[in-house]
Amino acid sequence: MSEDIRTSIGLRPVINVSGTMTSLGASIVVPEAIAAMSSILPQFVEINDLQRKASAVIARLTGGEAGFVTASCSAGISLAVAGAITGNNLLAIEKLPDVVPEKNEVLVQMGHVVSYGAPVDQAIRLAGGKVVLVGQATSTHRFHMEHAITEKTAAAVYVVSHHVVDYGLLNLKEFVEIAHARGVPVIVDAASEYDLKIFLEQGADVVLYSGHKFLGGPTSGIVAGKKELVRNAFLQNMGVGRGMKVGKESIFGVMAALEAWERRDHAGIRERETSYLNLWKQTLDGRPGVTALIEPDPTNNPLDRMRVIIDTEEAHITAWDLADALGGGSPPIIVRDHEVEHRYFYLDPCNLHPGQEKIVASRLAEELDKARASNEIIATPIENRSKRRFEGVLKWPD
């Protein structure tokens, strides 16, 4: 058996039950994309022609008129906003992020201004956009948005994510209706969404996906939608998009991942993931202080996760100390801990190699047994966790 590439270069061989995380290397790239990337790497191609081919594949899968591949979904937000500001004015494209036409206001609902690792609003500002927040964190009504639109409004951005506030805001259809009534294009950040068609169907003008999340493509972003807006975003490759460029391998890799997506055994994958969740539930049910719940994805992706709720007194350990014990163990298991201060974390079954689900189950059992057997309750202050994280990154590369 060949050595794990990660151990051979001194990296920890992490098991990912966290989800599709940039910080962990996104997703398992599908074999079709790997093969496509190796086949094109030694060849020269005319990049704009390759992007034309990508456009056709993206159009077929998304139902949009055109599309192209860029560095990331975050890059896609910047490029789509830049395109909405400059149109096809090549001089304006070179002048960004200074904006000559001054039609650069971009509406976003306040409850959508989240961080996916960097702030949504920064991706807009990078493109010369002036962010106009609409409504309050947990409340946007039609009147907020109607009054926010001016003659300077270039676009409106809508974020679909488990990170956004999930009540009290305008839904996409209403958002689109209000924007379109005043001729404002709608750009949807659907980075981590499974349905490639629904947002354009609901009236979005441009939709953005990550190539490296559900699709299992290389690190990349997909821009799709109305031809003119997609073209104006594409033209930014001669401007702010230069620093967000992708090579032939990513363009061709995404095309292959999209074609593989059409043929993927989606039901079979779901079944496999369900079997992992059932195994973990069997492992956890009946343990003192542990509640294991199988819950659907909050944005309706066809995916369930396991919520593991920890009663500190009963389990003798906090949810975050358990998460840290798993992450620090051998092999390291990284759980989904965005909300761990609420005393639960999630296990995400969609980025596992077969067999790893058993390791996850036995490590959970091991750490819970150990905690239960301990006379002291393992409870470090939650504040130390994020402090540690930022102290760590500020020391990089040590």
Ligand SMILES: *Cc1c(COP(=O)(O)O)cnc(C)c1O
């Ligand atoms: C992951 C994510 C992004 C960033 O996507 P990248 O392709 O990694 O840049 C943006 N928005 C949302 C909602 C995300 O989940």
